[in-house]
Amino acid sequence: MSRADRIGEAILSVQGVSLAFGGVKALQEVSFDVLEHEVRAIIGPNGAGKSSMLNVINGVYHPQQGKIRLRESAGWREFNDMDPHQAAAMGIARTFQNIALFKGMTVLDNVMTGRNLKMRASFLEQAIWIGRARREELAHRHAVEEIIDFLDIQHIRRTPVGKLPYGLQKRVELARALAAEPSLLLLDEPMAGMNLEEKQDMCRFVLDVNDHYGTSIVLIEHDMGVVMDISDRVVVLDYGRKIADGTPDEVRANQAVIDAYLGVAH
Amino acid sequence: MNVAFFFEVLIGGLLSGVMYSLVALGFVLIYKASGVFNFAQGAMVFFAALTFVSLLERGVNFWLALLITLAVMVLLGISIEKVVLRPLVNQPQITLFMATIGLTFVLEGLSQLLWGSQPHGLDLGIKDVPMEWLADSTGMFISQFDLFASGIAAVLVATLSLFFQYTRIGRALRAVADDHQAAQAVGIPLKHIWAIVWAVAGFVALVAGLMWGARNGVQFALTFIALKALPVLILGGFESVLGAIVGGLIIGASEKLAEVYIGPMVGGGIESWFAYVIALLFLLVRPQGLFGEKIIDRV
């Protein structure tokens, strides 16, 4: 089954979202949707509001206007003023532009923290290390090892994250996000600061994640080559407004997009 | 309620608060320029006072002793900056804070090793007695020493504020406090600046040491003054010279008032913790203090 066949109905719907910080309008009435199992890119010149959009989706910022709706098994659920904790519980996971890993812990421990919402044993059970706590820990370790295997980071699983090179840290962050088994994955510039080889690896992993786990992915990316290659559909923002929305080819040919990137006054 | 008594307690509290401010000033200076909370300031106060008093007792002339102690404090400040702080320059704040705790112990041990551990009296020529004309006219007993100390503190604050605002070095200090790299980029020599700051902090410690020593005697307990400065700084903001004064006044006054009016209801001794509880409440409501800068956390 090709990727196009797998893509389903809308899973996230952003409607008329406006976000302002004091006098600065970060987002102005942005609307778009994300289909299940697709790879959706958000692009735009610097300062267009891309990171703000991601932050709104996972509850870090609350929009002054507009609605965000996520489709769950029970139906659509609106969640304008949830906090990131709730977003995580709803199945939204994300990575950050400046890596937000726990530098004092090993790779394995970092990825294990991604499973925290699935752990049920109380601290007393953990202290005595019997029954449920023990079973849970080993079961989650098993799940996490699969992800570690998938992203090819077995050889560094006991290394403290702070010691790893940038590219590997980004991969560990992706692993941690995956450990939560999210339905929607938000990637904030996953390839930033990488050389060509690292980018190719990361592209492969992103596509693999989409293929293997079926996760819907929203990613912010500057590298046009990457965006054109791996996304199914693209949203283009400029000065907080949406100026294009469609397949990579459609967006590439769109005059407004070309103007925005070349800095033509409008 | 006796109004005159209330004012006496209030003014007494304000004046003792000024004494706290003197110590807090040293903290502010160092924090302003290097972002380090120097827990050892209390030990520096103690060291300065002890050195001065010991020199006096060995027959050294007052002004000469003052000069020598000042020189020692300046040297001490510069060496602290070089030996302790520079190796730790990029570490998180907590690490630096703990290093200054270690430094406190070193200074305490050194002071007593050099000069012994008996308490000393310190006479600056101004007696800690109530001013008679005030007592006669209003019935309030306010110590002339406390007034003298406030005068000194006022002069010090005014001088430091002018220094920071209008001199070239003061501007450089503010630049360094704001952004190290930018300051370097415009040619400000960081190491010199830090040395100057620690030297000035040493000087402030000396003044505070003299005031506190004259009032309470020069003894080991002087080092605990540093602990009282913490609530002052939280109230006033860690980077504000004015805040150190205002914070000190508020803490001093509320401590004394609480002790006198609430104390008897709960058995007394409130002074040991009241300042901290106020600081705690402040932290919950306005963590940057009255005059500090807002702290922003980003991912």
Next chain:
Amino acid sequence: MLYREAGQFKSTYGEDQQIFPIRQDRVAIAMLLVVAFVVIPLFANQYWLSAILTPFLIFALAALGLNILTGYAGQLSLGTAAFMAVGAFMTYNFVLRMPWLGILPSFILAGLCAAAVGIVFGLPSLRIKGFYLAVATLACQFFVLWAIQRIGWFTNNSPSGVITAQAVGILGYAFDTPARKYLLTLAIVTVMALLAKNLMRSETGRAFMAVRDMDVAASVIGIPMMKTKLLAFAISSFYCGVAGALYAYTYLGTVEPEAFTLDLSFRILFMIIIGGVGSILGSFLGAGFIILMPILLSVVFGAVSHATGVQVSHAVLSNLELMIFGGLIIFFLIVEPHGLARLWQIAKEKLRLWPFPH
């Protein structure tokens, strides 16, 4: 060479997650436990038992408690001694007013009281961080001590404020000799250390470390801030409370506020800085170091004065001790912020090859 892991394969995750996955470690620990539980009580003299080993265990437990809060969860605390005081005084009250409880349940209940106090004074951690939090814990330290001294109930209205600790006995077996007190302390500390190790290796420990390293990110991936921070305060204070109870009951023999001043809080903080923050082993190493350092110093100076005929006064010695402690703190913070525990790890790494060069 001695420490070679070659040939020790783990085939299940369970094996991989053991506390001591390497066989040499397991052997070493077994031997250590035998020495601690059997050899020492039989052969050690009174002085070592009552003045060095027992306090070492007690301080290690308190350091463990502080390490959980400050080392693992990143919440700086200067109120350790206050929590210990709560443990000691509440044990006194439980034994006094409910003698049918028995000493061990009294210790546990007193620990829970300390945990409750910890939660109350840990509430500010939800809004403030770093050394601002240290101020909140200072408030705790001063307030608790004041409360214990002023509120007569705690000391059973004792006029002097110094109370003799009641005798410790379990089901008629009296723990009145140094060896027996040592064994009781050892048993309690060993069990609690094991529980702590398990806890820190599990999700709770990871949540603590996540909060320490980047709490904003932790909350974004779903770790509950309030619950995690307050749990850290609670568990840490529980450990310190039990340590305080042991401090009074198996070491000092009295329950007095003067034993739990700010000075003690700093000492325990030093133990974890030198021993290694975020490490169970580090708590023990740090405690041992700080207990043994004064003895070492007086031995060294004794030898020096013996050899040179120069007498070193007690005052000089204690001041030198202060300076050396302070200097060591600074040294460790600059050179090896992870303390003795890391040095130990490095030594083990070297042992994998030694005596071969490569």
